[in-house]
Amino acid sequence: MGDQDEGGGGFVIIQGARAKVRLQGITFLNASETAVVVSKKAGLSKDGNPALEQVFCECHFFSNNGGEGGAIRADSRTRVHIESSVFSHNYSTLGTGNTDNSGVGGGAIHNNAESMNVWFSTFDNNSAQIGVIYTHPESTLFISQNTFLLGDDEREYESAAVYVYAEDISSYVDYGGN
Secondary structure, three states: OOOEEEOOOOOEEEOOOOOOOEEEOOEEEOOOOOOEEEOOOOOOOOOOOOOOEEEEEOOEEEOOEEOOOOOEEEOOOOEEEEEOOEEEOOEEOOOOOOOOOOOOEOOOEEEOOOEEEEEOOEEEOOEOOEOOEEEOOOOEEEEEOOEEEOOOOOOOOOOOOEEEOOOOHHHOOOOOOO
């Protein structure tokens, strides 16, 4: 594998209006806080153009433990693209006793981004109180060609691989007739 970051704390914080980052071939291992944080408004231009996309390609996230998302937390007003990456044994540490579903999800990814695309990636044995990928209602999540393996990690909760939190579903349209 390429470069490898190992140890405590988090590894990368992406912030700033003109931030445009592409991380490729990097392994993030054993972070005691979310490994990568895409901060609110990262890459957001002041002239009203869409936010710049932050890209993660062929990255490996192993055994990271973060409050909201063990591997990646994407804050609001950001855009994230993840491709051909592996998320294994990551854990969201928040949520014990939390009744309002805030800050409890995303063993691998906690998504509050304006838009997030996840392609050709593998999610193996990640755990959180709610969801391997936890997505807020204001976010757009597109996932395609991914593999989700739910293992037998003793910390694993009974939860969906992808969880979309919606306070009021009356504004959602279901064209499938359900």
